Every structure is written in structure tokens, then in C-alpha cells.
Amino acid sequence: MRRRLAAAxxxxxxxxxxxxxxxxxLCREAVELQVAAVCVQPVYVEVAAKALAGSGVELATVVxxxxxxxxxxxxxxxxxxAVASGATELDMVLALGWFKAGEDRRVEDDIRAVVEGVEGRTVKVILETGYLSPDEIRRACLLAxxxxxxxVKTSTGFGPAGARVEDVVLMRETVGPEMGVKAAGGIRDRAAALRMLEAGANRLGTSSARAILLEG
Incomplete structure (x- = not known):
């Protein structure tokens, strides 16, 4: 169980x-726990890249x-x-204003430009589901x-809501098995982490990795 959680x-x-x-x-702890990745502010990518070198832990930052x-x-x-500085994964925020205005082509082009700009690096699109209706979540998933x-990823952790089981279920149903789903925001214990995995997430963004993995 611990290995499965750490890998997510x-x-x-x-x-x-x-x-x-x-x-x-954080990076030392990530190597110790052998989690999938760390996610840090862009200004700290170089610091994290040095700390994670050779560890097998991926380095994500936000866009x-x-x-x-x-x-x-x-x-x-x-x-x-970020990629030039050592990042291997990018978590980018959806252009919410364009999306809410129905400018789907601009939103899709915005995402595609980042995907193509980083030449095969993993790109996760943060939908900020707390602002979206179920129909909008479906639409955003399909655009990404x-x-x-x-x-596709639920939340920044700075919006009106974090990860919710029903949103993760909807996201997984929409994108199918071939695309990743990341739940983030408010995942602080093992029970919450397992609920998100059972709902269909295969990555979990959390600032409570040690508590989750070492919980008795």
C-alpha cells in the first residue's frame, strides 16, 4: 500500500x-520516501534539480x-x-477567463503551445474545478x-475548492484510461488519498506526503 501511494x-x-x-x-524527504515527483515554484527549479539529481524523483513546476x-x-x-533549468513536468493553469467566455479554440491553442513548446515533457492542465460546473469540467477535460x-488536474490549492471525489470521477470518465488525472488540494491523510485513487486519480498533489505515507 505504501509503495502504491508513494508512486502516485x-x-x-x-x-x-x-x-x-x-x-x-522537501527534496530530501521526497528521495527518502521515493514519491513520484516534487512540485515547486519556478524560482526554485534549479535548487530542486540539484537536490534530486540521480534520485529518480521527477521535478514538476507550475506555469x-x-x-x-x-x-x-x-x-x-x-x-x-523551467525545462532548461531541470524541470521534467509542468503543471499549467487553464486560461479560465477565455474558457468561461466560451473561447474554446483559444484555450486549446494555449495548452497546445505549452505542450509543443516543451517537446514531450509531461504537461498537466489545472482546471480549477471549484469554478466549474460538471459540464464545464467535461468540456475543459476534452480541450486539454x-x-x-x-x-488533467483538479486544483491549484489557491482557488475556491480543492480535490473532490465527484470531480475526479467525472474527469476520469471524460478522458478515459489513456490520460492521467491528478487530484490536488486538501489531500492531507491516507483516507483522503485512497478515496482519490479509487475515484480514478493516478497522481496526487499534496503537501502532506510524509503524514500520508507513514500513517499507522
Whole structure:
């Protein structure tokens, strides 16, 4: 059970006041626990890359975070810089304003530009499901899938709601088995983590990796 959970966890530190020493400590813990990845602010990608070198733990960072409101060229530049600095995975925020306005083509093109800009690196699209109806969640999933993204993800952790079982179920039903689903936001104990996996998630974003994995 612990190995299964560890293989699904993105150990996350995205607090605005996070310090470099905290990022280094997170990476040491991630290597110890052998989680799937760590996810840090873009400014700390180089710090994390050095700490994780040779460990087998992936390095994720965020793009257009937390609002998704950066113009596409900036998102692409941010993603490329992160990859050049050592990131292997990118968690980008959906362009929510365009999406809510029904500008689906612009949203899809925005995602595709990042996917193509990082040449095969894993791209996860954060839908920020707390702002979306079930029909909008389905639509957003299909746009991310059409654009070539590798995962859809529930939340930034800074929006109105975190991961909800019903949203994860809907996301998995929409994208099918071939695309990843990441649940993030409010996953703080093993019971919550297992509920998300049972609902269809195959990655979990959490700042409570140690508590989840070492829970008795």
C-alpha cells in the first residue's frame, strides 16, 4: 500500500513564502520516501534539480500559476525556462477567463503551445474545478486532451475548492484510461488519498506526503 501511494504522490511546496531551505528539505524527504515527483515554484527549479539529481524523483513546476491569466507566449517561455533549468513536468493553469467566455479554440491553442513548446515533457492542465460546473469540467477535460496534454488536474490549492471525489470521477470518465488525472488540494491523510485513487486519480498533489505515507 505504501509503495502504491508513494508512486502516485507529487510532494508539493507552493506556498508564496516558501524558502530555499524548505525546498531542499522537501527534496530530501521526497528521495527518502521515493514519491513520484516534487512540485515547486519556478524560482526554485534549479535548487530542486540539484537536490534530486540521480534520485529518480521527477521535478514538476507550475506555469501561469495560480490564475492561468498569463498570455500564451509568456506561458511557453516560462515552461521552456523551467525545462532548461531541470524541470521534467509542468503543471499549467487553464486560461479560465477565455474558457468561461466560451473561447474554446483559444484555450486549446494555449495548452497546445505549452505542450509543443516543451517537446514531450509531461504537461498537466489545472482546471480549477471549484469554478466549474460538471459540464464545464467535461468540456475543459476534452480541450486539454485535444491539445495533447498528458494529465488533467483538479486544483491549484489557491482557488475556491480543492480535490473532490465527484470531480475526479467525472474527469476520469471524460478522458478515459489513456490520460492521467491528478487530484490536488486538501489531500492531507491516507483516507483522503485512497478515496482519490479509487475515484480514478493516478497522481496526487499534496503537501502532506510524509503524514500520508507513514500513517499507522
Amino acid at each position: 504522490i507529487d510532494s508539493t511546496l507552493l506556498r508564496p513564502e516558501a524558502r530555499p531551505d524548505e525546498v531542499a528539505a 501561469g500559476f495560480p490564475l492561468g491569466a498569463n498570455v500564451t507566449a509568456v506561458k511557453v517561455a516560462e515552461a521552456r525556462h 486532451q485535444a491539445a495533447g496534454a498528458h494529465f
